[in-house]
Amino acid sequence: MDSELVIRAQRGDESAFAALAQSAADRLHAVAHRILRDLELADDATQQALLAIWQTLPQLRDPERFDAWSYRLLVRACYAEHRRVRGRAPVRRLLASDGPWHNDAADLVADREQLERGFQRLSIDHRAVIVLHHYLGMSLEQVAEALGVPPGTVRSRHHHALRGMRAALEADARPPRRGVLR
């Protein structure tokens, strides 16, 4: 991140912001996609976050903190997208497996599906902590600073998120009933 670009963009320089947005768009979109689990929603959240960054950039006091600050606005945009579509999300039916599992490829697919299901049961707050920590490799203290919440809250969210996913996976791993689970 180039602090000079941030400072110029703060002063209203659209070309500086364009360069800044160009360099930030991919990482923001990658995080949005992992939080929201939907490419179209990630497109919208990234777009809204970049516009919010432009509009509120003059209020960023420390240009060196641009990256962390941009994640905070992105997570807010993810919230908004999630709320916007929550009421009309399709109901997914989960197919029970007949196990046991023998095939490695099938295992990989099943892993992904189970992780997906477990992850989608988490709140956006919890997902954001998981993605920033496990995908971006931020420490929990850095996540706390990026999201503007206390480190203790982030540690708690991380703990509860992992526990929630494990609980979901354990539930899925119990002997399945045949047919369609509702």
Added chain:
Amino acid sequence: MNRQDLIDRDAFPEKLDAWLREGSTAAPDYVLDAVLDQLPGRAQRRGRGIPLSWLAPSTAAWGAAAAAVIIIAMVAGGTALQGAPMGAGPSEPRATPINAVDLATARSLAPGRYAVPDPLPEGLSFEVPTGWFGCTPSRYEPGVCTSLGQAEIGVSFLIVDDVVADPCTGELRGAPVGPGLDDLASAIASMPGFQASAIEAGTVDGHDARTFTVTAVDRCPNLTTWITPSRTNGVAAGEANLVRIVDVNGVRVVLAGAYHPMAVGPMDAEEQRALIEGVVESVRIEGG
């Protein structure tokens, strides 16, 4: 490998990390194009250059204004805030200078207008009358107080992350409070152990706001309330808080004006509340 491998404590984080690495790593061009197309119609929100140097406040002007606020509020029976609309439009430029002092250490404040410090949003300022001092337990909750005999009343400016589920035990909610003004207002107003007035919507200098009052009832001696980035706050039994939550460019700023309706002292509940309202109603948000 079987299903148990995935939920094994050691294997799980590794599987999770690998799964997260899958997926998009590039934003489609149209996302950036759409953003850049919209820039000309999207004005940046910037402050108007609040001077941060110490400037002498206008004591006489404040004294007259404060007296008027108190008299009006007393005549209205302490209901002026609920009954009056909040300021609807952007703030007008004012001649009143703004003081910059460390509210954590200021033993006394000259009457006048003060700006809240970082990390509260830039451009937010308020006025205090004679006899107030800084009372700031952490950088996330700068505040000003005044002493009424044995008790203190005051107004804090807070960034609140969450609200407790059980004020007696401080137990957290199952899920954090949602991101909207109404989410936070409802969460605070519905805390067990508190009586709350109706939540009223309005604006402060064009920024959305919600206002209500919560009063601690005698459910337990001390009640925990909301959580800032530094600590869990609490109130004493019987304490009332005039709460106004303002959306300042995406940041929820909570104004909590604490007073003691049941306390025996030099001011009754209405007089205390009028003082609190004077500070809360003086809040202005420059820019944005």
